[in-house]
Amino acid sequence: MSSERTNEIWILGATGNVGRAIAARLVAEGVTGLVLIGRSEERLSTTFADLAGSVTLKRLASFGDMLAAVRSERPRVVVNLIGSYAETAVPLAEACMPGGSYVDLSIDNSTLASLVDLDHDARAADSIVIGGAGFGVLATEALVVRLCAGRPTPTRVQIDALSSYAPEEGVVGEAFAVTSVDVMTIGGRVYRNGVLTPVPLGSNLRTHKLPDGTTVKSAAVPSGELFAARQASGAPNIDFTSALAPTATLIRATLPLMSRLLKLPSMRRMMIRQMAAAKTKKAPRPRPFSWGHAVVDWSDGTTREAWLRAEDAMDYTADVLVAVVHRFQAGTAPRGAFTPAAAFGPEIATEAGATFVDVGAAVA
Ligand SMILES: NC(=O)c1ccc[n+]([C@@H]2O[C@H](COP(=O)([O-])OP(=O)(O)OC[C@H]3O[C@@H](n4cnc5c(N)ncnc54)[C@H](OP(=O)(O)O)[C@@H]3O)[C@@H](O)[C@H]2O)c1
Numbered sequence: 001m002s003s004e005r006t007n008e009i010w011i012l013g014a015t016g017n018v019g020r021a022i023a024a025r026l027v028a029e030g031v032t033g034l035v036l037i038g039r040s041e042e043r044l045s046t047t048f049a050d051l052a053g054s055v056t057l058k059r060l061a062s063f064g065d066m067l068a069a070v071r072s073e074r075p076r077v078v079v080n081l082i083g084s085y086a087e088t089a090v091p092l093a094e095a096c097m098p099g100g101s102y103v104d105l106s107i108d109n110s111t112l113a114s115l116v117d118l119d120h121d122a123r124a125a126d127s128i129v130i131g132g133a134g135f136g137v138l139a140t141e142a143l144v145v146r147l148c149a150g151r152p153t154p155t156r157v158q159i160d161a162l163s164s165y166a167p168e169e170g171v172v173g174e175a176f177a178v179t180s181v182d183v184m185t186i187g188g189r190v191y192r193n194g195v196l197t198p199v200p201l202g203s204n205l206r207t208h209k210l211p212d213g214t215t216v217k218s219a220a221v222p223s224g225e226l227f228a229a230r231q232a233s234g235a236p237n238i239d240f241t242s243a244l245a246p247t248a249t250l251i252r253a254t255l256p257l258m259s260r261l262l263k264l265p266s267m268r269r270m271m272i273r274q275m276a277a278a279k280t281k282k283a284p285r286p287r288p289f290s291w292g293h294a295v296v297d298w299s300d301g302t303t304r305e306a307w308l309r310a311e312d313a314m315d316y317t318a319d320v321l322v323a324v325v326h327r328f329q330a331g332t333a334p335r336g337a338f339t340p341a342a343a344f345g346p347e348i349a350t351e352a353g354a355t356f357v358d359v360g361a362a363v364a
Helices: 017-028 041-047 063-073 085-095 109-116 119-124 135-148 174-186 225-233 249-261 265-277 313-330 340-344 347-351
Strands: 009-012 034-038 056-059 077-080 101-104 128-130 156-162 188-192 195-199 206-209 215-220 237-242 290-297 303-310 336-338 355-359
Touching: 009 017, 017 034, 017 313, 034 041, 041 056, 063 085, 077 085, 077 313, 085 101, 085 109, 101 313, 109 225, 109 336, 119 128, 119 336, 128 340, 135 156, 135 225, 135 290, 135 303, 135 313, 135 340, 135 347, 135 355, 156 206, 156 215, 156 225, 174 249, 174 265, 188 215, 188 225, 225 237, 225 340, 313 340, 313 347, 336 340, 340 347, 347 355
Parallel strands: 009 034, 009 077, 034 056, 077 101, 101 128, 128 336, 156 237
Antiparallel strands: 156 290, 188 195, 188 237, 206 215, 215 237, 290 303, 303 355
């Protein structure tokens, strides 16, 4: 098949929280060829009234229609923000081959593993596939890549994603609701002796004193940060906690039952519907910064620790996607399938506006 592509950048799920943010940034930069895609003409034209004339709005009624359109119309770049990544990520990434570039915000271990498994096909097709290009995955992956550079395989890695963001007036949204319900259904995960091992969701409760003087709690979730840290370090034992995990004692006590109930398809559908429609109120972010944190231990007794500081985690997520699109545009992205710091090195985190804060001796 020919690798001829248009010069268009398609944003699927553009009417959502992240889609609106990345569209605004790219238009402000004067990027041309933006095509904003959603399932409702009315939502598209209302949401993007301000951008009329600078972008193309395109209604595609379902995921199936989006996939067929990517295959037949051959955009150069696809930014997948429609969520449900277990079903949507791999088919869309494959539809970008040959010659196209794909990026998403997938954040579960198995989806990231399936995307990275496309590496051979993507190289052969002169394509680039990037999964997990947001605060989630990159904030900890960049630290692990940086701390492990030039060192032997560590024995243990502890990583923590401690996001802080200001919610907007609106609703939670379907894509985010699916991610949250998936987390509750899967339960917690850690790597033990190289094997992804179940632990109770909300276990490994930790309280962090952050470098900015504030504190935050976090606990275990089954997130793709584990996959990226394993890939970056090769460590047999890896723990990941998130400030988004339930940390209140009462809620943690109900999670095992909730997890069992959500395996029933009818319960899952009901929970996603209710959560997606739940109203969000505009509020300031709870802490001044979002932080990624990593501690890496080696068998010789060496320990290295570092933090990544970003501002609002949702803004930072949009900034990471924009930084990745810049790399696509510049032609400096490696061919293949990767998580973001594996593709571009930890520099992609600072290109998106974050700062590394080392504990103890500076990392070379
Ligand atoms: N890795 C990270 O750090 C990170 C950070 C933020 C978000 N995320 C993830 O990124 C995704 C996007 O987040 P978001 O907050 O922008 O979500 P959102 O506000 O719910 O937006 C997603 C958009 O996709 C469309 N959509 C939803 N379900 C769809 C489906 N089944 N088929 C086709 N289109 C669908 C909707 O638009 P229409 O209804 O108008 O078509 C919706 O506006 C979510 O999965 C979220 O969990 C990851």
